[in-house]
Amino acid sequence: MRIAVLDGYALNPGDQSWAALEELGELTVYDRTARPELDERLRGVEAAFTNKTVIDRAAIERAESLRFIGVMATGYNIVDTAAARARGIPVSNAPGYGTDAVAQLETDINGKLEAAGVQTRIYRQKIESEPRTLKVGDKTITLPAGPAHHFDLYRLDGP
16 A cells, blocks of 8 residues: 655654554655645555645545545644545544643633733533533534543633
8 A cells, every 4th residue: 555644744853753654555754745746646645644735626536546534633624525525535633632732732821811811711611521511602512421621612801
């Protein structure tokens, strides 16, 4: 299987091993991929991994061998998922990636904003280990069972 990492530098500037992917097939890692390079780099590739390189409908339609797209981040907005679905190509991401770091950053930023006189937190609810459904305005949010954590909704009000 031919595998391409389209923008490996974003996730691994050289201090990590790609051995796990190398075990799966013939791996090529590109530091970065500009849009004009994308079609050539996807040619003959069955599995493509991206962190920031956009894989749009045109690229998906032209990548005849493509069978899997992995997004090495929490979102998948950089992939045209409708085009992938139309071709039967699964798109996967890393939903738990960086959650502790993101929570720490959010707490730090909001603490600094509040210290500067900006009220940020307008709603907080502790979520226990049972699934919970929350009403936030006209939206209903269902949170899965898991370890206890806090759900915060923020609005910035201040000077």
